Amino acid sequence: MAAPQFEVPKLTGNIEVPAVKEGAAAHIKSFPANAGIQEIIGFPGGSEPGELIDGWHDKAIAKMGDLLGRYRSLRVFMDACVHCGACTDKCHYFIGTGDPKNMPVARQELMRSVYRRHFTFAGKYFPSLVGAKDLTKELVEDWYKYYYQCSECRRCSVFCPYGIDTAEVTMAGREILDTIGYGQKYTNEIMGKLHKIGNNLGLPGPALQDTLEGLEEDILDATGVAVKLPLDVKGAEVLLITPSADFFAEPHVESLMGYGKVFHASGTSWTLSSKASEAGNFGMFIGSYENTRRAAMRIREAALELGVKRIVVGECGHAWRVAYSFWNTLIGVGAGGTDPFSIELQKQLDPRYPAPQHICEFTNDLIKQGKLKFDKSLNDHRVVTFHDSCNVARGSRMGDIPGGQFIIPREVIKAVVNNYYDMAEETIGESTFCCGGGGGILTDDLLEIRVKGALPRMEALNNVVQDHKVNFLALICAICKAQFNKVVPFYGFDMSMVGGVHQLVSTAILLEKEEE
Amino acid sequence: MSFLTVLYACVFYAATVIFVGGLVAKIRCYARTPAPLKIPTTPAPTTTGGVVLRMAREVALFESLFKSNKWIWLFGWLFHVSLLLVIVRHLRYFTEPVWFWVAMAQPFGTYAGFAMVAGLGGLWARRFLVDRVRYISTPSDHLILLLLIGIGTSGLGMRFVNHTDIVGVKNFFLGLMTFNLQPLPSDPALLVHLSLVALLMVIFPISKLLHAPGVFFSPTRNQTDDSRERRHLAPWAVKFDAASGSKSE
Numbered sequence: 001m002a003a004p005q006f007e008v009p010k011l012t013g014n015i016e017v018p019a020v021k022e023g024a025a026a027h028i029k030s031f032p033a034n035a036g037i038q039e040i041i042g043f044p045g046g047s048e049p050g051e052l053i054d055g056w057h058d059k060a061i062a063k064m065g066d067l068l069g070r071y072r073s074l075r076v077f078m079d080a081c082v083h084c085g086a087c088t089d090k091c092h093y094f095i096g097t098g099d100p101k102n103m104p105v106a107r108q109e110l111m112r113s114v115y116r117r118h119f120t121f122a123g124k125y126f127p128s129l130v131g132a133k134d135l136t137k138e139l140v141e142d143w144y145k146y147y148y149q150c151s152e153c154r155r156c157s158v159f160c161p162y163g164i165d166t167a168e169v170t171m172a173g174r175e176i177l178d179t180i181g182y183g184q185k186y187t188n189e190i191m192g193k194l195h196k197i198g199n200n201l202g203l204p205g206p207a208l209q210d211t212l213e214g215l216e217e218d219i220l221d222a223t224g225v226a227v228k229l230p231l232d233v234k235g236a237e238v239l240l241i242t243p244s245a246d247f248f249a250e251p252h253v254e255s256l257m258g259y260g261k262v263f264h265a266s267g268t269s270w271t272l273s274s275k276a277s278e279a280g281n282f283g284m285f286i287g288s289y290e291n292t293r294r295a296a297m298r299i300r301e302a303a304l305e306l307g308v309k310r311i312v313v314g315e316c317g318h319a320w321r322v323a324y325s326f327w328n329t330l331i332g333v334g335a336g337g338t339d340p341f342s343i344e345l346q347k348q349l350d351p352r353y354p355a356p357q358h359i360c361e362f363t364n365d366l367i368k369q370g371k372l373k374f375d376k377s378l379n380d381h382r383v384v385t386f387h388d389s390c391n392v393a394r395g396s397r398m399g400d401i402p403g404g405q406f407i408i409p410r411e412v413i414k415a416v417v418n419n420y421y422d423m424a425e426e427t428i429g430e431s432t433f434c435c436g437g438g439g440g441i442l443t444d445d446l447l448e449i450r451v452k453g454a455l456p457r458m459e460a461l462n463n464v465v466q467d468h469k470v471n472f473l474a475l476i477c478a479i480c481k482a483q484f485n486k487v488v489p490f491y492g493f494d495m496s497m498v499g500g501v502h503q504l505v506s507t508a509i510l511l512e513k514e515e516e
Numbered sequence: 517m518s519f520l521t522v523l524y525a526c527v528f529y530a531a532t533v534i535f536v537g538g539l540v541a542k543i544r545c546y547a548r549t550p551a552p553l554k555i556p557t558t559p560a561p562t563t564t565g566g567v568v569l570r571m572a573r574e575v576a577l578f579e580s581l582f583k584s585n586k587w588i589w590l591f592g593w594l595f596h597v598s599l600l601l602v603i604v605r606h607l608r609y610f611t612e613p614v615w616f617w618v619a620m621a622q623p624f625g626t627y628a629g630f631a632m633v634a635g636l637g638g639l640w641a642r643r644f645l646v647d648r649v650r651y652i653s654t655p656s657d658h659l660i661l662l663l664l665i666g667i668g669t670s671g672l673g674m675r676f677v678n679h680t681d682i683v684g685v686k687n688f689f690l691g692l693m694t695f696n697l698q699p700l701p702s703d704p705a706l707l708v709h710l711s712l713v714a715l716l717m718v719i720f721p722i723s724k725l726l727h728a729p730g731v732f733f734s735p736t737r738n739q740t741d742d743s744r745e746r747r748h749l750a751p752w753a754v755k756f757d758a759a760s761g762s763k764s765e
Binding site: 017019020022068069070071072073075076077079080081082083084085086087088089090100103105106109120121122128129130131154157158159160161162163164165168289290293324325326328329332334335336337338339341342354355356393394395396397401402403405406430431 | 542545546549550551552553554555557558559560561562566574578580581583584585588592639642646647648649651652653654655656657659719722723724726727730731733734735736737741743744745746747748749750752753756757758
């Protein structure tokens, strides 16, 4: 690991609220997108990356007006904040940097000040009294910096007395920035690959086929069992939609092999799709309903073409939020729709199962039915803790009861390992701290904010490492896996401690060898 | 009829029109703006009844604020509950005969005035003492607290220090409500109190005081967690379905 160009926070044993240090993160800025990247996803671009298009000011204000009319969340959140301060110490990026613009209220205020100036009586006539501001180039610059120092984790929304969700404001801010040519290279480039090729990595079908065959051989070598990772199999029962990182990144592939073993052991016919080879959907990160929907449509099409009965989603946090909360709205995957668009898919999917279903729900159901056999001692070299991914924790659910998203993954883990310890209660469940890399931040040009934003999670992790010798951080999110893999060494941990829940399943599951 | 009486009558009629008209317009705007996606902050209730309970806890007990920060919760809740009692107590000046539950609230409402000012004082102190809150405070944040403290202390002054002609005040307001003007006593403390109240009514629909109606429309709090069971579609998003059929491109 190269020496970092910034000071890595020291672990103290407690999550401490820092003093306000103005401008502490003002130098952290991700690379902007060029015009080519912008255009692929339907936004304009200037002649240089980050250069604003002609008439940017009026276009930005017009876009804000458009969003205020389309999103009740934005409309209410712009008015309702009373600056009480409840959220000010809740953001991991504030805790890690002390930059006051990383306090949720101040991040919102970057937009609210402009909203007041243009859309409220008080801001039009008494701007300095109510903190209303004109949208200047300097302010646009602050929007870009600080709306890409937010991981849209929604932790602030748990603690706000009005439920103001900064993620909604960040999404609107990014959409307005995209509209005036100021997109982010990382997110928007990936969005384009997803539209053109079908996954975030730009991995075409034949390459995917090769990769899966290689992994099948690995499983065969390790277990002596021919576990298949099928691709584009018409008539399979289950379509698995998983983040493309699962196909080749470490430790992600370990979980993919785990899913494969679960399907194999339960005798469930399943398939991946080369058309819909991505669960991730960065359209949500940039607040673009159209891009989110367009990306998700691949999944609807794949499901219809392959004729599957069930759709299961692999370990990916924001993808599960999009799938669980938005797919029914966007692409009709779910129940209750009475329009032809919805009914076309409902006729095909098996109504006995929720659509979509999380892989942890799928595996846990099989465990409950006694259809899987484990030898937990195979995981005895591991002492495990579980990190609740923000989008799963605060933007979705698993199972039938509220909070099932906290119970089910832990039940799966406890079915396959003997040594499990939770991190401190105020850092898990609905209060979970983000990994620091979600929401479009997972790029090396933002490494400093990623490392600093991981601080509260690292403190909580360190405490269970010290107290219980925890050596495995179990995850259900591709971004969390990649982020922690990169970031835990900065805090003195070994990156091999980072892994997936189905990696643990994969280790402990007993597969019946076929008769030779 | 004195100039003062006519002036204050006009002020209160205007303030009432702005207050009611402004709030109705804002509430209509919130109600008509669609929430296109399911975004309840989870874990969230899965039934409408559960949402009603969640919202009731939020509005009556400030549940989220309690989770967040005990000091803000203490001062904020103290202020709001006291204000409610004070307002209930004040209904006696607008009703004849006085409703029995208003009469019952009288002793609580009287002393709640002190608690209300204490809560406001605590909230204001945080704007100076906590660096994070100091950073986000705008002039209007201070002025609104000052306004409320002014209303509270001028009212307490008339109750506990220098009694005003309260029978005259009641006659004035009963007269206003029946469009039959009665003389307003010209006690300076009363005039300050009433001016500040009218000002509060006027700024209510154009300021952060909109958090009061806003909380009921907050999608993260008022949506049910049932996205897999029910399809939720905004009117502006319907056209996408028709355009794509089963194909995207």
